[in-house]
Amino acid sequence: MSKSHALTNWHPASWHRLPATQQPTYGDAGALERAVASLGRLPPLVVSWEVEALRSKLAQAQRGEQFLLQGGDCAESFDDCESDSIARRLKILLQMSLVLLQGLKKPVIRVGRFAGQYAKPRSTDTETRGGVTLPCYRGDNVNRPGFTAEEREPDPELLLRGYERASLTLNFVRALIDGGFADLHHPEYWDLRFMRHAPLRDAYQKIVDSIAESLDFFESMSGQRVHAATRGDFYTSHEGLHLLSEQAQTRYIERQKKWYNLSTHMPWIGMRTAQLGGAHVEYFRGIANPIGVKVGAAMSAEWLQELIAVLNPQNQPGRLTLIHRFGINDVEQKLPDMIRAVRETGSPVLWVCDPMHGNTETTAGGIKTRRFDNILGEVEAAFRIHEESGSLLGGVHIELTGDDVTECIGGARGLAEADLARAYKTQVDPRLNAEQALELAMRIARRAGTNRRISKV
Ligand code: PEP
Ligand code: CO
DSSP states (O other): OOGGGSSOSOOTTGGGGSOOTTOOOOSOHHHHHHHHHHHHHSOOSSOHHHHHHHHHHHHHHHTTSSEEEEEEOSSOOGGGOSHHHHHHHHHHHHHHHHHHHHHHOSOEEEEESOSSOOOOOOSSSEEEETTEEEEOOOOTTTOOSSSSHHHHSOOTHHHHHHHHHHHHHHHHHHHHHHTTTTSTTOGGGTOOTTOOOHHHHHHHHHHHHHHHHHHHHHHHHHSSOOOOOOGGGEEEOOBOOOHHHHHHTEEEETTTTEEEETTOSOOEEOGGGOOTTSHHHHHHHHOOSOEEEEEOTTOOHHHHHHHHHHHOTTOOTTSEEEEEOOOTTTHHHHHHHHHHHHHHHTOOOEEEEOOSTTSOEEOTTSOEEOBHHHHHHHHHHHHHHHHHTTOOEEEEEEEBOSSOOOOSBBTTTTBOGGGGGGGOOOSSSOOBOHHHHHHHHHHHHHHHHHHHHHHHO
16 A cells, blocks of 8 residues: 555644535634634544444444444434434334344444434535525535525534534433333334334334244343343444534544544545545544445546545555445446455455435426335345345445435335325435335345345255
8 A cells, every 4th residue: 555645644634735525605704713613622422432342343244244224314403303303213223223133133233324414515505596596505514494595604603503412412312222222122122103004014023023032032041131232332423524523523532542533433425525635535534433435326446446545544444334325227337346446455345335315316396305116226236236246235324214204205105206295304315214214124134034045045
């Protein structure tokens, strides 16, 4: 590996000398400076040993010993920082992980797209409606979604409000998990009131019954209770987009002799900010967290190889998770070349499929949506292509909510285009509702079970 990629000339602000895309333009430089300085003095949201624990689990996932379930909102909203909404999001992730655990027969690493997913990249800087042009909405950390000049003005104070909400969310998630919410004996696992589709509910019931039976068997044999989850079993992630705020939460940990982004366990670089020679890649190369990189159809094999060289020069296990999001139409053609290209680098990576972002479409009525069949189709294609290429799909990355929204078309209850208007709530991208999300997990688990039976035959 070339020496230029070693961690030289890096510090948390070294990205300032490079072009930074997708950053808001603030009107009041003084207010921005003050907000970022306050953020820099506040305590971290996560600690380095949690980050290191996650990295070692991701290293296991790279070897096929664990599976990553990463999911949550496209854009979290400050308004959704309330107890029911947080508990529902946590619950659907836990239920999905239970189904995957049973189907894949391996531990599932649970990473929420939450407690900080407040900044969004946009394809244009401005939005025009009825002849009026205003800055785009860039997430609750930056401005507000309403279409008025006042609401769209980037406001530095929102960075502090975002930090507070991330910390309130994380505090509640940690308390729920400490209180037994993620324990296999907890009734939340079995509560399926939101499932209106009876065959799915029955199928889920069968899965939990079989787990309960094994659990009973083990516990009566061993005389011990199984505690399947502790607070360390839930992690957070968000797109590391707003560089001033990410920098403010970057701390040197003397004991580890490393810099960490302590606003989240696992930040990722989005598709729109993965330029070589860009500020985001510069920032990410210096932090010790495990990091995700979104890989889309516009990325070439050479680009990805160079990113790996810059971001993981020591070929450290667990460091890199590649989240491919090609879409059902491009996955067959693009993925095999990318797998080959990555193998040539010698870096271990965790391959994860994001079947959401390559499958976004707009209906004739102008509503952004995604089809359940395309989402499932891409995940299934990804499992198969990795297998055929001698590689391994080690996780999925899903946009979902615990609520009964109507944003994606399809699924067992057959949501149609005409249903979208009923409960379309997302601020940015369409999410699977709880029922669709659990159905997706069940379809993945069932596929794994079938494959196991075939390979035994
Ligand atoms: C996202 O994950 O919400 C996102 C914007 O994804 P991507 O960078 O892959 O487009
Ligand atoms: Co999104």
